[in-house]
Amino acid sequence: MTMTVIPEELQTRLNPVVVDDEVAKAKGKLLSDIKRSVYVYRVDCGGCNACEIEIFSSITPVFDVERFGIKVVPTPRHADILVYTGAVTRSMRMPALRAYEAAPDPKIIVSYGACGCTGGIFHDNYCVWGGTDKILPVDIYIPGCPPTPGQTVYGFAMALGKLAQKQHATNHFEGEGEVAPIAFPDIPYKLRVELEREARRMSGYRYGKDLVDEFMGTLENSGDVILGVNDLIAAQSDPRRAEVYEELKGILLARTIGDGHGKESSVLLSHS
Ligand code: SF4
Incomplete structure (x- = not known):
């Protein structure tokens, strides 16, 4: 079998947006002090739309994901969590990357549904990349074809926890000869x-x-x-x-x- 060479223009990556330290600090303060809802933006990268229906049913009054402070917004510029559905078709690759670059850091990437996680039933289609993690760093996978609203709510709750971890993350640079201390060394x-x-x-x-x-x-x-x-x-x-x-x-x-x-x-x- 011969491999198709992907044209150069389709492989072009956007220049990543460098977020100013002050902007990152302001966003962290906004989330931790004001305690506003966490905003979710959904990117359909080429699925059958059943995943979208389940996401929308999870925000209806029956499952009501908004009670956890999770709100779906219409633009990635306001988003804290990006939810990618679909197997990532060639034509959706650049819009998917643009949405990623448009969302301010720290952000969480959720790969939704079997298509988002692996390419699903479209995995060997000539025009798909085969899942969100082929083009973006994914934090949370919500499997299912489609996932149920219960799974969706659970996955979003996990994303909330990860977002909190990212906000409070610190970078530690190991000093020479430094040894990590063992937690609770007196307990066997x-x-x-x-x-x-x-x-x-x-x-x-x-x-x-x-x-x-x-x-x-x-x-x-x-x-x-x-x-x-x-x-x-x-x-x-x-x-x-x-x-x-x-x-x-x-x-x-x-x-x-x-x-x-x-x-x-x-x-x-x-x-x-
Ligand atoms: S995971 Fe299943 S339900 Fe979701 S887009 Fe793919 S085929 Fe459709």
Whole structure:
């Protein structure tokens, strides 16, 4: 099979827009201080339109994605999140890149539907690029043909979390001989992993990490570990957080009070 050579003019990339530091700072302030809605712009890059129908049904009153502060806007210049649907046809490549360059940083790119993720049923068509990530850096994939409104809302919520991470991201340049510190070095590795897995299983990847960090911080900083954990649980006003901590306490007790893991427990209990 001979490969078709793509004409040079179709391979041309736009000059990336360089955002001034002040502009980036102003945008970050706008989002974090004013707490306005997050704006989503949708780019149809050549699908069958069923994906668009599902996106629109997710903003109707039944699913109502706007209750999470997510609003669809008609221009990429106001957008924080760009949602790309379709397999990216040759003729939509440049408009897709233009929309990307027009949206101010920091921005999140969502690849929507089987077509957006991989090219879907059009993947081997002569006139498609085969998915959004062939031309743009994708942050979130929402698979499905088409994805349901429930999946759409879930994916948008993930995008919100990632946008917050991008806003608060800092660049760290490693110094000579610098070694990354281990988080919670006094807690045995296996126990750390077990606690983290359980917290994330119960309350999701992002919030599970926050909860388990607080739990392990309590273990490290308490003179009496069990008393510290009990105080932590008692201090929770949200029963869901208390339930997660109860579960983590159960793991801690199983590991520290005789189920054959005495070596780990002796390290941990040396605090008390
Ligand atoms: S993923 Fe499915 S529903 Fe969405 S545009 Fe492609 S073919 Fe249509």
